[in-house]
Amino acid sequence: MADFEDFSREVWADIEGLAELARKSDHIAPELYEQYDVKRGLRDINGNGVVCGLTEISDIIAFRRGPEGEKIPCEGELYYRGYNIRDLVSGFVREKRFGFEETAYLLLFGQLPDGEALKKFGYILSGFRTLPNSFVRDIIMKAPSIDMMNVLARSVLTLYSYDDRADDISVANVLRQILQLTAQFPLLSVYGYQTFKHYHDNASLIIHNPVGELSTAENILHLLREDSRYTDLEARILDLCLVLHAEHGGGNNSSFTTHVVTSSGTDTYSAVAASLGSLKGPRHGGANIKVVRMFEDMKANLPDRRDGTVRDYLDRLLNKQAFDRAGLIYGMGHAVYSLSDPRADILKKFVQKLAVEKGLEEEYELYAKVERLAPEVIAERRKIYKGVSANIDFYSGFVYHMLNLPPELFTPIFAISRIVGWGAHRIEEIANNGKIIRPGYTSVAPHTEYVRLKDR
Numbered sequence: 371m372a373d374f375e376d377f378s379r380e381v382w383a384d385i386e387g388l389a390e391l392a393r394k395s396d397h398i399a400p401e402l403y404e405q406y407d408v409k410r411g412l413r414d415i416n417g418n419g420v421v422c423g424l425t426e427i428s429d430i431i432a433f434r435r436g437p438e439g440e441k442i443p444c445e446g447e448l449y450y451r452g453y454n455i456r457d458l459v460s461g462f463v464r465e466k467r468f469g470f471e472e473t474a475y476l477l478l479f480g481q482l483p484d485g486e487a488l489k490k491f492g493y494i495l496s497g498f499r500t501l502p503n504s505f506v507r508d509i510i511m512k513a514p515s516i517d518m519m520n521v522l523a524r525s526v527l528t529l530y531s532y533d534d535r536a537d538d539i540s541v542a543n544v545l546r547q548i549l550q551l552t553a554q555f556p557l558l559s560v561y562g563y564q565t566f567k568h569y570h571d572n573a574s575l576i577i578h579n580p581v582g583e584l585s586t587a588e589n590i591l592h593l594l595r596e597d598s599r600y601t602d603l604e605a606r607i608l609d610l611c612l613v614l615h616a617e618h619g620g621g622n623n624s625s626f627t628t629h630v631v632t633s634s635g636t637d638t639y640s641a642v643a644a645s646l647g648s649l650k651g652p653r654h655g656g657a658n659i660k661v662v663r664m665f666e667d668m669k670a671n672l673p674d675r676r677d678g679t680v681r682d683y684l685d686r687l688l689n690k691q692a693f694d695r696a697g698l699i700y701g702m703g704h705a706v707y708s709l710s711d712p713r714a715d716i717l718k719k720f721v722q723k724l725a726v727e728k729g730l731e732e733e734y735e736l737y738a739k740v741e742r743l744a745p746e747v748i749a750e751r752r753k754i755y756k757g758v759s760a761n762i763d764f765y766s767g768f769v770y771h772m773l774n775l776p777p778e779l780f781t782p783i784f785a786i787s788r789i790v791g792w793g794a795h796r797i798e799e800i801a802n803n804g805k806i807i808r809p810g811y812t813s814v815a816p817h818t819e820y821v822r823l824k825d826r
Contacts, residue, residue: 398814406812417705422809423629425620427451427477427794432707443708443757446715450617451480459613459716468585468605470612471495474552474790477617478545478797496582498553499589502532506577510561514569518782519650521562523643526551530639537637541797547638548793555789556586559782560593566778587612590786594775603727604773607720608783611766614713615784617791619706624648624655628792632799633807645792646785655781658767660694661701662777665736665768667693680739684747701764702744708757717765728772737768 403410412420431447448455450473458476462469475483475491483491509528515521529551530536535543561577568575576596580589587609591600620629627648631641649655668683671692686692687699704711718741725734741760748758770780 402814406814408812412809413705419621419705422807423620425795425798426480427791427798428617428619430619430706432709446704446707446710446712446759448618448712451476453482455614455712456716459610463606463610468587468609470586470609470616470787473613473616477790477794478548492585494549495553495586498550499557499580499582501554501557502529505532506561506565510558511565514565515562516566516570516778517650518559518562518566518778519646519655519785521566522555522558522782522785523646523650525558525562526639526643526646529554530637533639536639539635539637539800541801544638544797544800545793548789548796551638551642552789552793555782555786556580556590556593559779559786560590563594563776563778563782585609586786590783591773594779601727603724607724607769608773610717610720611769611783612787614717614762615766615787617788617794620795622654623651624788625791625795628795629799630807632796633804635806638796641796642789642792645788649785649788650781655784657700657761657763658770658784659777659780660767661763662767662771662780664693664700665733665740668740669733669736675736675739677739677743680736681743681747684740684744685751688747688751699740699744699748701760701767702741702748703758704761707759707761710759711761713762714760714765717762717769718760721765721769724769724772730772733768737765 402408409420412422414420428451429447429449431449432443433441434444436442450458453476458473459469462472471492472483472488474495475488505525505528509525510521513524515524533547538544557580564573564576567573574596578593578598581592584592585605588600588605590608591605592598618625620626624645628641628645631644652660664687668680672679672683683692684699688697690697721737722731722734725731741764744760745758767780770777770783775783
């Protein structure tokens with residue numbers, strides 16, 4: 371053991387030295403991107419994504435065209451299969467129904483289900499809401515992980531071995547796989563978390579079986595809580611979060627990953643695992659955790675909550691003098707939206723109700739104050755091309771906090787919802803039989819003559 375530890379220390383020292391060599395050799399001067407007209411990150415100078423595909427699944431609107439063809443920022447709009455997200459939410463909320471299953475049907479099949487179709491779809495998901503025999507014991511419990519996204523990815527790749535038609539990429543079989551994974555994701559996430567708590571924190575290991583007649587949101591709370599109890603408002607606001615996270619255009623990183631990997635002709639499990647790896651990144655799926663931790667730091671360091679005091683803290687955030695010194699106000703701004711994020715607008719209307727139920731009105735008021743002041747502070751200190759507003763991560767982390775969901779499950783809940791969008795994009799890519807996605811890179815490395823080893 372000691373020899374291995376000595377070897378590890380010695381090798382790590384070598385790796386650190388080689389890493390510095392790699393950093394120097396791989397550095398590309400920023401001005402070269404402009405010289406070669408390369409859209410870094412597939413974005414133009416204003417941050418707009420380079421169009422590289424067509425989709426019918428969802429649409430995002432953040433600008434309108436003026437009389438001279440100029441782009442004018444507008445209130446954000448989001449459409450699922452042509453339906454305005456505000457209308458979809460209003461429909462199932464007004465009728466006091468859970469909306470995630472209906473939204474999943476819409477995204478996958480391009481039309482809203484009638485009562486009978488929705489009932490049958492729920493029955494299919496309920497039937498798939500199970501795992502192979504001994505999967506929890508042999509796969510999830512044998513190698514508990516501190517990161518539930520890794521648990522999800524590992525479990526998804528392992529499920530490949532349990533599927534007799536794993537490599538069949540016909541639309542019918544891929545649809546069956548997506549429906550099965552949609553039903554299984556809550557189990558994989560919650561069971562992974564319960565196992566982690568048991569082995570790492572010595573908590574009691576409680577594994578509840580899912581309940582067939584419950585919605586996805588209800589099952590998440592049922593599986594997670596020791597007594598399986600939850601209020602109707604808790605379940606409905608979690609359901610709303612699932613609806614709002616289910617899809618967001620083909621250009622977001624994880625959905626684009628789905629298209630890229632699917633275009634190679636690979637199996638569903640590999641494509642979904644790749645998308646999970648994308649979503650795990652803090653620049654994509656982990657932002658709401660940052661918001662919650664930023665507010666924890668804010669509350670610990672504010673002498674009072676007057677506007678001036680809060681503005682001063684936000685100034686220090688931008689000056690890299692507070693929280694994680696990253697110079698960011700987490701939850702503010704979006705790559706596409708300018709004046710508003712419709713998902714944040716919708717969610718905010720329900721957040722206050724939950725805050726009242728939980729006795730957290732003062733905390734809600736602090737969130738609302740930061741939402742009001744942050745755009746002013748950012749506008750004073752930064753050049754803004756398109757306006758800035760709260761995004762959905764600003765409030766979703768607060769919602770999960772009020773629901774007593776552990777931070778370890780914040781991003782997996784995003785995945786539980788987004789698997790539907792990924793599935794729709796995977797099927798769209800397969801149905802259109804496109805070419806393998808292969809973007810081009812311009813080489814800026816000078817050509818050099820080979821030098822023999824003895825002469826180096």
